[in-house]
Amino acid sequence: MRFMLLQNYGEVGSGCLPMTEWAPGDIKAHIEFQQTLNQELTERGELVDAQGLAGPELARFVLSDGVTAPVITDGPFPESKELLAGYRLVDVETTERAIAIAAQASAAPGQNGVPIRQPIEVREVLSAPDPEM
Amino acid sequence: MTGGAAEGLLRELAPQVLGAVVRRYGNFASAEDAVQEALLAAATQWPVEGEPDNPRSWLIRVASRRMVDQFRRDDARRTREDLAASWSRTPPDPPSERDDTLILMIMCCHPSLSPASAIPLALRAVGGLTTREIAAAFLVPEATMAQRISRAKVKASDEPFGLPEPDKRAERMRSVLHVLYLLFNEGYASSSGPDLSRTDLSGEAIRLARGVRAAVPEDPEVAGLLALMVLTDARRPARTRADGELVPLAEQERTRWDRGLISEGVALITEALRRGQVGEYQVQAAIAAVHDQAASYGDTDWPEILSLYGLLERMTGNPMVTLNKAVATAMVQGPGAGLALLDGLDERLGDHHRIHSVRAHLLEQAGDTDAAVAEFRDAARRTTNLREQHYLTTEAARLATERAHD
Numbered sequence: 001m002r003f004m005l006l007q008n009y010g011e012v013g014s015g016c017l018p019m020t021e022w023a024p025g026d027i028k029a030h031i032e033f034q035q036t037l038n039q040e041l042t043e044r045g046e047l048v049d050a051q052g053l054a055g056p057e058l059a060r061f062v063l064s065d066g067v068t069a070p071v072i073t074d075g076p077f078p079e080s081k082e083l084l085a086g087y088r089l090v091d092v093e094t095t096e097r098a099i100a101i102a103a104q105a106s107a108a109p110g111q112n113g114v115p116i117r118q119p120i121e122v123r124e125v126l127s128a129p130d131p132e133m
Numbered sequence: 134m135t136g137g138a139a140e141g142l143l144r145e146l147a148p149q150v151l152g153a154v155v156r157r158y159g160n161f162a163s164a165e166d167a168v169q170e171a172l173l174a175a176a177t178q179w180p181v182e183g184e185p186d187n188p189r190s191w192l193i194r195v196a197s198r199r200m201v202d203q204f205r206r207d208d209a210r211r212t213r214e215d216l217a218a219s220w221s222r223t224p225p226d227p228p229s230e231r232d233d234t235l236i237l238m239i240m241c242c243h244p245s246l247s248p249a250s251a252i253p254l255a256l257r258a259v260g261g262l263t264t265r266e267i268a269a270a271f272l273v274p275e276a277t278m279a280q281r282i283s284r285a286k287v288k289a290s291d292e293p294f295g296l297p298e299p300d301k302r303a304e305r306m307r308s309v310l311h312v313l314y315l316l317f318n319e320g321y322a323s324s325s326g327p328d329l330s331r332t333d334l335s336g337e338a339i340r341l342a343r344g345v346r347a348a349v350p351e352d353p354e355v356a357g358l359l360a361l362m363v364l365t366d367a368r369r370p371a372r373t374r375a376d377g378e379l380v381p382l383a384e385q386e387r388t389r390w391d392r393g394l395i396s397e398g399v400a401l402i403t404e405a406l407r408r409g410q411v412g413e414y415q416v417q418a419a420i421a422a423v424h425d426q427a428a429s430y431g432d433t434d435w436p437e438i439l440s441l442y443g444l445l446e447r448m449t450g451n452p453m454v455t456l457n458k459a460v461a462t463a464m465v466q467g468p469g470a471g472l473a474l475l476d477g478l479d480e481r482l483g484d485h486h487r488i489h490s491v492r493a494h495l496l497e498q499a500g501d502t503d504a505a506v507a508e509f510r511d512a513a514r515r516t517t518n519l520r521e522q523h524y525l526t527t528e529a530a531r532l533a534t535e536r537a538h539d
Contacts, residue, residue, distance in 0.1 A: 020510045020529045027527050032376065052522075055514040057484070 013117025
């Protein structure tokens with residue numbers, strides 16, 4: 001089963017400040033946590049892909065009818081907190097395992113080392129039909 | 134023979150074999166496929182059966198057999214006579230193996246190809262890498278990369294196999310150098326990434342540049358580009374910390390720089406500059422050489438770097454060069470003079486993260502901590518490189534913490 005674990009720029013459970021306002025050591029600990037988690041998932045054979053996205057400042061919305069020139073909107077966006085910040089794509093045995101990984105990611109160390117409680121959206125990726133169906 | 138040595142030999146032979154097969158059969162796209170199959174066959178058979186007495190002829194023979202099979206499959210009407218006729222196209226006096234590397238590089242850097250297509254094609258046709266290796270290096274699925282390469286081949290093979298006419302050669306060489314430069318940068322920017330299994334693209338760029346230089350040893354810009362690559366690559370061991378995070382030039386542990394590469398680069402650029410046809414790669418290499426020979430960031434010959442950037446700015450008119458010149462200006466004349474240079478750049482560079490990060494560093498030097506923190510944050514939000522984002526975020530935090538403690 002494949003799951004996308006998504007996170008956006010919205011409020012985090014711990015209510016801490018954005019990362020650029022943390023102490024350097026807290027930033028380092030957070031980054032190391034993410035790298036270690038990816039390493040762990042790779043070693044367990046579960047990580048398919050993990051990417052962080054460039055900031056909302058570089059985001060664009062594209063709207064087209066396929067005939068006339070597309071309408072391209074760039075920021076700043078009033079709803080930028082809803083934009084995707086990054087994702088992990090994991091291939092796991094069970095839904096429970098995907099949730100456990102999400103919980104681990106959500107508890108990443110934040111400001112002053114306090115768990116950041118980042119909301120993680122867990123979405124199953126649609127698969128090909130079962131061959132026996 | 135070890136796996137590494139066999140792989141090295143195959144990659145070295147790839148352009149020679151391809152040159153020979155294209156010359157015999159004329160069809161670049163099919164010949165390239167056939168050579169790739171021959172290389173894969175060699176990679177599986179040689180370790181088991183032993184390396185043949187003449188590896189190059191072995192590869193040409195196997196690739197030729199694949200060509201013949203493919204002709205038969207592709208076109209049932211094609212007769213052996215047609216094939217024999219195509220053999221007669223073999224030029225009586227084949228050019229040297231070094232020329233083949235150059236001819237193939239020029240083909241792969243065809244002006245109708247974007248660098249995103251030219252680079253993978255060059256890595257396969259000239260570099261002898263497999264599609265799987267190239268796909269892994271660029272983090273795309275193998276099937277996607279295979280399609281990109283085969284589309285590129287069709288576009289690249291619209292001209293006869295050989296060196297372009299003399300009046301077109303300079304322009305085509307510029308494309309070759311540009312593609313090699315981008316390939317090197319791709320490798321350099323990602324070499325600190327979390328993907329340790331990625332093929333060493335900087336190393337491949339250097340290897341291809343050496344091949345081109347062997348074909349045109351008298352071209353000072355080729356020497357300049359190769360010098361720039363090795364002088365930059367020399368700093369790689371000091372460029373990242375153990376945890377993978379970036380270390381800026383000012384803070385690098387210079388004892389970890391590769392002295393052998395520095396000597397090679399300095400010798401290359403010194404000889405190239407002596408020819409008196411200065412080009413932009415030579416100037417960039419000269420700047421890299423000044424950095425590489427300095428005992429520390431502070432001891433660097435900044436007036437020399439400033440004057441070289443001034444020369445490069447006049448040659449290229451590139452605003453990114455002006456941005457680097459602002460850093461050198463600040464080192465020579467103080468941060469205020471550097472900041473003044475940046476003012477005219479906003480419009481030309483747009484909201485590029487580099488202008489924010491340079492301004493942040495200069496503001497910090499000037500003692501304007503609040504503004505520096507804001508600029509570091511702006512830069513962090515705009516970069517598209519993960520390591521750079523970490524570095525800039527941490528710089529903003531470091532400075533903000535220092536300010537809080539003052």
